[in-house]
Amino acid sequence: MPERHPDAPAPGTRIGSHYEHCFGCGPQHPGGLRIDAVAGEGLDVTAEFTVRDFHQGGPGLAHGGLLTTAMDEILGALNWLLHAPGVTGRLETDFLSPVPVDSVLHLRARVTGVHGRKVYGAAEARIGGPDGPVAVRAQALFIQVKLEHFTTHGRPEDIERILDDPKLMMRARAFEVNP
Secondary structure (H helix, E strand, C coil): CCCCCCCCCCCEEEECCCCCCCCCCCCCCCCCCCCCCCCHHHHHHHHHEEHHHHHHHCEEECHHHHHHHHHHHHHHHHHHHHHCCCEEEEEEEEEECEECCCCCCEEEEEEEEECCEEEEEEEEEECCCCCCCEEEEEEEEEECCHHHHHHCCHHHHHHHHHHHHHHHHHHHHCCCCCC
């Protein structure tokens, strides 16, 4: 297991959004999940997510793809603790029980291993409290990438908006890696 990076957010610190329009964590995305992860003591993060009417799949129940997105977001937040940007390489989600609309899901993810640029993680979503019943479990593989991954493959107008914002660029440059 790796060490928590010395520049990682301190335990109890809100991690914040990596991009304001991200569907998973962006505060400016009108229909997004707005998941706000908090750094844990070790290589773990937590968050809460409330299932709303517009998150439905079946009547009165959360859509499975949306729950998978929430798991992807909390697992992706682990990369902040390693102080390296990463992208999802694989994500496996198990649904253990239905999640009704208006449920508060308590998300927790932890790093389970690192090998080279590969970061492995596991997560759970519990209904009603951090010790409530597990509704969703997930395991993921993230691949650490350089910032050029995003500037090369991203939509040009979005890349320009970030490059023109000194605050965002400073935050992004803090995570440059040289794998």
